[in-house]
Amino acid sequence: MKPAITSKNLCSIIFAVPLGLLFTSATNAAEQQTNSTHARFDKKGQLIRPSGYREWIFIGAPLTPNDMNDGKAAFPEFHNVYIDPGSWDHWKKTGEFRDGTVIVKELVSVGGKQAPSGNGYFQGDYIGLEAMVKSKHHLPDANGNWGFFRFTIENSPQLHKSASAQPEENCMACHQAKAAKDQMFLQYYPVLRAAAGKGEQGTGR
């Protein structure tokens, strides 16, 4: 009697299923890595300090050094600012910040003001970390659903492991009043401006 399932079509069945699973699995893993939000909150509702952000997309480096602010800069020295990769992809496509966007601002001391290339400002060491996160779920009542978080411990090389959103008067009041778009000071971030809705055209010249 001829078997209903031959070795040939048995192979096809066995072969097709795991291959399909494999492709689905690989695609999902890649998409999750890119598209999943890096905004992670603990059980108390505090934002867990993001990691690996120096491999995210750099968007700008505003500088408000102490010596230009009577020694009392609100945000001392360099800020290296990054957006998470999935939200960058969304920004390139749409020119909008998606729910779950994480913007990290790493504070860097002024290491020097004179170099072989001339007089100026040159980055020294890491002195702090802040983030802003857009989350409907965690920040339902905030303007644009943005929250501002500070991991810096003053006069310490350490950082907090998690942080609560800052009171509205600390950050939001100024961002709401002065920022060019959706609480972001887009006017100081050429990387974001060049890429908004422009896809790959915005990634270089």
Place this chain on the structure above:
Amino acid sequence: MKPAITSKNLCSIIFAVPLGLLFTSATNAAEQQTNSTHARFDKKGQLIRPSGYREWIFIGAPLTPNDMNDGKAAFPEFHNVYIDPGSWDHWKKTGEFRDGTVIVKELVSVGGKQAPSGNGYFQGDYIGLEAMVKSKHHLPDANGNWGFFRFTIENSPQLHKSASAQPEENCMACHQAKAAKDQMFLQYYPVLRAAAGKGEQGTGR
């Protein structure tokens, strides 16, 4: 007679080969994307302008504004400096610049000196692009096999499509004499310093 190849082991053979190929192929594609050098030279030996570099790894933003250099800065205003991803991976593992490393420096005008966050320097628009490339093949006689390339067209928003290596006295003399490591001014690049040979530990705090 029992067949030498049963449907079961026939499947195992057929199944194992394409799966192995598939994994090899996927791994190779990913490795090539990450590890292949972005240094591309045309038939005349000129470096073709890199693309997509705003998605590379940001390493620092030295600033030598005109107003701190008697209006004659050698490198006007902000420099946004990036390293290509494959060479970044190599740097994280070894603390060395591999053959094929591309460092891009995008020049950005000072857009303003006053913002809601304080007095300082804030990025404006793109005004130029330079690169340094390490290549034994293309720069066999240069110090560390590094070459320096300038795509900027003065007073124009356009850039050259390709560029020849600059004469030694234009860039190398200073880099050779003053740079902290392998012609790179590592002293101004905390991102590189933190990651040298440290793997993922160097990607954030």
